[in-house]
Amino acid sequence: MTDAEIISLVNDSLVEEFELESSVMLSEAEIFDDLGLDSLDIVDMVVVLEGALEIKIRDDEGLREIRTLGDIHRFILQKKREKEAVS
Amino acid sequence: MRRVAVTGMGAVSPFGRGVNELTRGIIEGRSAIVALDELADYGGLRTRLAALVPGVDGKEIARNKRRSMSRQSIFAVLAAGEALTQAALPEAGYGSGRYGVVVGTTISSLETSESFFADHLRDKSFTRMKTSLFFKTMNHSAAANVAHFFGIEGRLLAPAAACATGCQALGYAYEMIASGTQDAIICGGTEEFHPLSAATFDLMNAASFRYNDRPLVASRPFDRQRDGVVCGEGAGILVLEEWQSAKSRGAEILAEIIGFATLTETGSIAEPSSAAMQRCMALALADAGVEASLIGYINAHATATEKGDIAEAKALLGLFGDQVPVSSLKGHLGHTLAASGGLETIATIEMMRCGELWPTRNLTEIDPCCRGPKFFADIDKQAASLALKNNFALGGVNSSLVIRSV
Numbered sequence: 001m002t003d004a005e006i007i008s009l010v011n012d013s014l015v016e017e018f019e020l021e022s023s024v025m026l027s028e029a030e031i032f033d034d035l036g037l038d039s040l041d042i043v044d045m046v047v048v049l050e051g052a053l054e055i056k057i058r059d060d061e062g063l064r065e066i067r068t069l070g071d072i073h074r075f076i077l078q079k080k081r082e083k084e085a086v087s
Numbered sequence: 088m089r090r091v092a093v094t095g096m097g098a099v100s101p102f103g104r105g106v107n108e109l110t111r112g113i114i115e116g117r118s119a120i121v122a123l124d125e126l127a128d129y130g131g132l133r134t135r136l137a138a139l140v141p142g143v144d145g146k147e148i149a150r151n152k153r154r155s156m157s158r159q160s161i162f163a164v165l166a167a168g169e170a171l172t173q174a175a176l177p178e179a180g181y182g183s184g185r186y187g188v189v190v191g192t193t194i195s196s197l198e199t200s201e202s203f204f205a206d207h208l209r210d211k212s213f214t215r216m217k218t219s220l221f222f223k224t225m226n227h228s229a230a231a232n233v234a235h236f237f238g239i240e241g242r243l244l245a246p247a248a249a250c251a252t253g254c255q256a257l258g259y260a261y262e263m264i265a266s267g268t269q270d271a272i273i274c275g276g277t278e279e280f281h282p283l284s285a286a287t288f289d290l291m292n293a294a295s296f297r298y299n300d301r302p303l304v305a306s307r308p309f310d311r312q313r314d315g316v317v318c319g320e321g322a323g324i325l326v327l328e329e330w331q332s333a334k335s336r337g338a339e340i341l342a343e344i345i346g347f348a349t350l351t352e353t354g355s356i357a358e359p360s361s362a363a364m365q366r367c368m369a370l371a372l373a374d375a376g377v378e379a380s381l382i383g384y385i386n387a388h389a390t391a392t393e394k395g396d397i398a399e400a401k402a403l404l405g406l407f408g409d410q411v412p413v414s415s416l417k418g419h420l421g422h423t424l425a426a427s428g429g430l431e432t433i434a435t436i437e438m439m440r441c442g443e444l445w446p447t448r449n450l451t452e453i454d455p456c457c458r459g460p461k462f463f464a465d466i467d468k469q470a471a472s473l474a475l476k477n478n479f480a481l482g483g484v485n486s487s488l489v490i491r492s493v
Contacts, residue, residue: 019150036151040218047217058214 006053006080007073013052014069017044027070035069055079088265092333092340092493095174095326096433097166099277101138101319101420105169109430110437113419113445114466118303120317120421126282133296134285136305138319138421152236155222157196160232162322162426163277167233174326176271177336187242189260189274190230190324191252193425197281199223229277233324241269250388251349252276253323253428254478254486258347260327261488270329275429277322284318284424291357293392294318306422307449308389308415309396309457316390319421323429342436346375346489353483359395363485364402368475371487375473379407382489383471384444385460386435388479389415390422397456399477404459412467413460418448428478432488435474439492442470 001009011025020035031037037045046058053076057063062075098105101119102112112119123137145153145161156164167190180186203220207213222228227245234243242263246255253276260274288294295315298305307313333340348370352363372379385403389396403413416431423430438444444467453462476488 038151040154041151044217044219047215051215 003077006077009052010049010073010076013048014045017048025069027068027073029069030067031069049076053080055083089267090330091261091264091344092328092330093325093342093344093436094328094333094338094340095170095172096341096436097169097173097324098321098430098433099140099143099162099166100321100323100423100430101140103141104143104165106433106437110434113416113434116448118306118419118448119319120302120305122299122302126285129282129286132282132286132289134289134294134317135299136295136302136317137280137285138317138423139280140321148236154219155228156232157199157223157228157279159192159196159277159279159320159322160223160229162279162320163190163229163233163324164236166275166277166322166324167237167273170273170324170326171237174328174338176326176328180271181238182240184241185270186239187244187260187263187269187272188230188234188239189244189246189256189272190233191246191248191256191276191425192229193247193249193252193278193284195224195226195228196279197283198279233273237273239273248484248486249480249482250390250422250424250427251478251480251484251486252425253430254432254476254488255349255428257325257327257344257428257432257488258349258486261344261347264327264329270332272327273324274327275322275324276425276427278320278424278426280318280320288316288318295391304449306391306418308387308391308417308447309400309453309462310391310450311452311454313391313393313396313454315392317421319423321423321426321430323426323431323433325429325433340493342439343491343493344488345491346371346377347487348374349484349486351483352485356483357481359398359479360483361398361401363483364399364477364479365405367485368402368406368477368487371475371489375489377473377489382407382411382473382475384435384438384474385411385413386431386474386476387413387415388477389447390417395479396454399479400457400460407460409459409461411461412444412463414445414447414463416445418450428476428486432476432490435476435490439471439474439490443468444471
């Protein structure tokens with residue numbers, strides 16, 4: 001899966017789960033302020049992304065640093081690369 | 088004790104959204120019961136009948152509010168919205184702690200639980216569980232969602248007594264306002280249909296299935312050819328308010344709640360008790376301070392089960408004789424379980440407001456074992472100034488409410 005495909009899958013998963021408009025799915029979009037998510041949504045977001053991308057991120061300290069949609073993309077791409085490297 | 092006014096009513100029923108749709112369906116004598124072919128997929132289930140709410144998906148509720156709502160919570164919120172719009176309670180009361188919510192369900196959302204466990208039991212993993220699961224299935228979910236959606240910060244209670252839930256919710260709300268602990272309460276019951284509800288009645292030979300190919304005549308309260316309950320869904324929510332505050336702010340008072348009783352008969356957890364029903368009705372009349380002879384209409388629980396209808400008919404005859412008009416609305420609506428108390432109370436109040444009594448649909452030949460009370464076949468153009476509303480439930484729970492017109 002290419003990076004673009006991964007980003008597309010992340011965006012599609014979040015749009016579906018949180019009923020977001022595609023137009024707000026910009027890299028610089030703030031998760032709380034622009035996407036309108038809250039702390040409960042972040043817990044569910046982890047569940048959704050783990051399921052969609054077949055990765056484990058729940059206990060990853062890097063989650064705490066995420067502020068924007070672009071941060072999510074970079075975090076997920078990193079996790080995918082780590083997983084591929086291991087396998 | 089303070090007087091208690093009804094200042095708002097909201098309905099989500101098998102006839103659709105709103106009190107108008109509910110009353111129109113009943114006045115036109117229609118049945119909301121449908122043949123549900125997918126029930127054939129369930130082994131051991133004989134009934135194929137249900138009374139489902141059409142065309143409600145809750146998408147008008149913002150996602151961040153809806154995420155904690157099961158279908159029955161969505162029904163409750165939508166019905167509460169209609170009731171609160173009509174009541175137009177002063178905004179200042181919402182956060183004052185003086186407005187409360189009393190909304191119950193038969194059981195927490197089975198649709199949500201089924202969906203979770205269907206996935207979870209593949210590997211017993213909790214990794215796919217979402218935060219919304221608990222908020223949708225906690226026993227006070229519907230009440231909490233109503234409170235949170237509208238910002239009502241007083242008492243919150245979620246009574247659960249199956250088919251008596253809605254009536255109990257109204258009764259407990261009435262008592263809290265009368266005693267002065269709350270000034271207004273959004274109250275009633277809500278129910279989402281699930282095959283397990285139908286199967287529960289079917290297992291006890293109390294669900295209709297002989298009319299699977301004729302759904303419109305399936306639910307037949309007090310009729311000789313009745314063969315059981317048709318399970319339904321919906322929400323019936325009322326706003327009860329302290330009388331004087333409603334008067335002083337110029338609110339339209341739709342009716343007055345003047346009496347309530349509920350009691351438990353412990354001889355059997357499943358069998359209805361005519362004596363307990365009669366005792367409950369008598370206690371409600373005593374609470375209201377009115378004689379049985381003054382009651383102008385009785386909205387029966389009568390779900391079209393063999394034993395329940397006979398027990399209620401005997402209790403009605405014993406207390407009211409043969410002069411008080413009686414009808415059941417389950418022939419139109421099926422049995423909306425926890426919602427039935429609210430929905431049928433709303434319909435009863437609407438009857439009182441328009442000066443008519445609405446008959447029991449599908450009651451074409453009175454069961455000889457139910458004979459005695461004054462059943463009627465057509466819309467009766469007489470105004471009832473006092474009405475009694477019954478709801479009885481598995482678990483031996485009985486409840487009755489006394490309503491006065493204004």
